[in-house]
Amino acid sequence: MAAPLSVEVEFGGGAELLFDGVKKHQVTLPGQEEPWDIRNLLIWIKKNLLKERPELFLQGDSVRPGILVLINDADWELLGEGLPPPSVCFGNLGSLGPATAGLEQIKD
Amino acid sequence: QNRSRAVSCMGPQVAACAEHLSCRDCFKALYVHKFRAMLGKNRLIFPGEKVLLAWSGGPSSSSMVWQVLEGLSQDSAKRLRFVPGVVYVDEGAACGQSPEDRAKTLAEVKSVLQNIGFPWHTVALEEVFGLPPAVLQGSAQEPVGTEEAYKSAVDSFLQQQHVLGGEQTHQPHTQDSSGPCSLGRSPTATQTAALCRLFDSVRTLTAKEELLQTLRTHLILHVARVHGYSKVMTGDSCTRLAIKLMTNLALGRGAFLAWDTGFSDERHGDVVVVRPMRDHTLKEVAFYNRLFAVPSIFTPAIDTKAPEKASIHRLMEAFILRLQTQFPSTISTVYRTSEKLVKAPREGCAAGPAGPRCLLCLCVLDVDTDDSATAFGAQTSHLSQTLLSTPPAEAGTTTGPGCVAGEGQACCRAAQVMEQLCYGCRVNMKDLPSLDPLPPYILAEAQLRSQRDWVMPEVQEYLIEDSDSEAEDALAQPPGARLTTQEQGGENTGTGL
Numbered sequence A: 001m002a003a004p005l006s007v008e009v010e011f012g013g014g015a016e017l018l019f020d021g022v023k024k025h026q027v028t029l030p031g032q033e034e035p036w037d038i039r040n041l042l043i044w045i046k047k048n049l050l051k052e053r054p055e056l057f058l059q060g061d062s063v064r065p066g067i068l069v070l071i072n073d074a075d076w077e078l079l080g081e082g083l084p085p086p087s088v089c090f091g092n093l094g095s096l097g098p099a100t101a102g103l104e105q106i107k108d
Numbered sequence B: 001q002n003r004s005r006a007v008s009c010m011g012p013q014v015a016a017c018a019e020h021l022s023c024r025d026c027f028k029a030l031y032v033h034k035f036r037a038m039l040g041k042n043r044l045i046f047p048g049e050k051v052l053l054a055w056s057g058g059p060s061s062s063s064m065v066w067q068v069l070e071g072l073s074q075d076s077a078k079r080l081r082f083v084p085g086v087v088y089v090d091e092g093a094a095c096g097q098s099p100e101d102r103a104k105t106l107a108e109v110k111s112v113l114q115n116i117g118f119p120w121h122t123v124a125l126e127e128v129f130g131l132p133p134a135v136l137q138g139s140a141q142e143p144v145g146t147e148e149a150y151k152s153a154v155d156s157f158l159q160q161q162h163v164l165g166g167e168q169t170h171q172p173h174t175q176d177s178s179g180p181c182s183l184g185r186s187p188t189a190t191q192t193a194a195l196c197r198l199f200d201s202v203r204t205l206t207a208k209e210e211l212l213q214t215l216r217t218h219l220i221l222h223v224a225r226v227h228g229y230s231k232v233m234t235g236d237s238c239t240r241l242a243i244k245l246m247t248n249l250a251l252g253r254g255a256f257l258a259w260d261t262g263f264s265d266e267r268h269g270d271v272v273v274v275r276p277m278r279d280h281t282l283k284e285v286a287f288y289n290r291l292f293a294v295p296s297i298f299t300p301a302i303d304t305k306a307p308e309k310a311s312i313h314r315l316m317e318a319f320i321l322r323l324q325t326q327f328p329s330t331i332s333t334v335y336r337t338s339e340k341l342v343k344a345p346r347e348g349c350a351a352g353p354a355g356p357r358c359l360l361c362l363c364v365l366d367v368d369t370d371d372s373a374t375a376f377g378a379q380t381s382h383l384s385q386t387l388l389s390t391p392p393a394e395a396g397t398t399t400g401p402g403c404v405a406g407e408g409q410a411c412c413r414a415a416q417v418m419e420q421l422c423y424g425c426r427v428n429m430k431d432l433p434s435l436d437p438l439p440p441y442i443l444a445e446a447q448l449r450s451q452r453d454w455v456m457p458e459v460q461e462y463l464i465e466d467s468d469s470e471a472e473d474a475l476a477q478p479p480g481a482r483l484t485t486q487e488q489g490g491e492n493t494g495t496g497l
Helices: A015-019 A038-048 B024-040 B059-072 B101-114 B125-130 B147-163 B190-203 B203-227 B238-250 B254-261 B283-290 B313-325 B330-337 B375-389 B410-419 B423-429 B438-462 B467-476 B479-492
Strands: A005-010 A024-029 A067-071 A085-093 B013-017 B020-023 B050-055 B085-089 B120-124 B231-234 B272-276
Touching: A005 A015, A024 A038, A038 B231, A067 B283, A085 B438, B020 B024, B024 B059, B050 B059, B050 B203, B059 B085, B059 B231, B059 B283, B085 B101, B085 B203, B085 B254, B101 B120, B101 B375, B101 B438, B120 B125, B120 B203, B190 B203, B203 B231, B203 B313, B203 B423, B238 B254, B238 B330, B254 B330, B283 B479, B375 B410, B410 B423, B410 B438
Parallel strands: A005 A085, B050 B085, B050 B231, B085 B120, B231 B272
Antiparallel strands: A005 A024, A067 A085, B013 B020
16 A cells, blocks of 8 residues: 655656656655556556657556666666655657667566 | 676765666766777877867767866866867758747757857758868878877977966867857758758658768768868767667668777768767766756757657667667677777778769778679669760760759769769668759769769870879879869860860
8 A cells, every 4th residue: 555655757858758848747646555666657657647659658567678767866777666766757868769778677 | 687786886876887886976987987088099189189079969969068078177187188169950950840949949059059168060951052062072081190190299289388388278269269150151941941852852761861960971071171170079879879880781881880880980081070979878878967967958850759660770779779678788799899890991902092982971982893793783783874875965065074064864863973872872862752852062073073984084095194193093082172173174164174
């Protein structure tokens, strides 16, 4: 059971194109059964923030290869999957066409 | 998934790049070190040399400009010693941006450029419609600096500094003080329309992307020459170059990989392109820019939001990035392989003047004779037959070279251009139903070269033995000033020389 969570989500490097050009979003994630980890956050983002072309942002359970994820200005790869993020920044490197930087795939 | 990682220090970790976990300070130190080491080990940039930084607004080139800015302001021992300028190319017309968006972007660009403080130049891509054919005429090769030349240049520079009484802090050139130094005119509406017409006529995104790169290169080259820059720095990152290498293989540019992806590209002779960011992955660049607030400006590119299979470039990028997530050494392996590529002349052509160059990419043509068994040779022979059946001279005249400019038959013009392209550029140009929308400087230079080739055998018999090789060399090599006047004479009087 997860309590509501306040998160600042930021998109940059071209990723904002998929979110109506809005870079910073202050969101309140509602209380829910499942914990607020990155995976669930992404699901929530897809449902509530993403405006177009989900395939350019997401792939499977994670972000598309090329999307860089920073959590509190630190590399997502350094943290476990399950960490609740007070601040998440999605930076796309290049302009969505030329995206870069792979992430490790989430493995169950 | 456990990878062995080295922890470089005890500070709070922020970044996992390659196999290192770094704290903020170590990350910065390594990042800066890579930049300085890349310049230092190659020793191509001489003290006091004018270097043009090609800034696209994107993260890599922004980071590069930032590194130069910081490098120039350091204390004397470690200070970078060249004289920078920045060029920004507005490609909005080719990417379908509205005039309002373009103006907005340009305002942001100028604001950033003013803060940086180097002399800066903004040009619009459509200004290629005002370029002279001379852009495609490489000048004589500058002798590559030897180790001794580099050392002595640095020594004499340091001596000068000493004699002048202590280190001087870096000042921007007063004659080029921070301010706009464009080509002298803003793009006209005609030029903008011509560029849109050109790009609209290209059938595939792949060819559009390649054409865009070609035109951008020519434009930057021109700016560099006009303002006396002997080097151009581009911000291509390790990631970007790995993708480019594989893409260019697929495009049929395998022969030129070393120039297209190496640290230095001397194909233009007087202006050398260098890639100081080629050791930095895009992830490192993004991190650095984020952590240290490096300003960059996002503008949509020609393939932004394009689906994965829209072009060879997109496909290859997706392939490499996806592979990288499963096999994290993919990009570094491609990079290390690319470092081993050698720029060697074709077997059997060791000495002697360089052969003809591709009209568009300006690489020395890996020329196959007509009856060679390669695809390139087959194309060449077909083109030659087309040209032989439609002689360049206008109806009636047997003497004199080529069609009068602009009045030649369209197919004759197209064959003229195609014949002077490398295999990769030919394949691209096939995606243009007509070559007429190309900028005039390309068509004009194609005609000039074709005339020269036509004239050569005619003139051969009139040449005295002594000057045979001289004339041959002169006609074979990219023309310099001497040839330009000859050709001007040729156009006016109708005779070859």
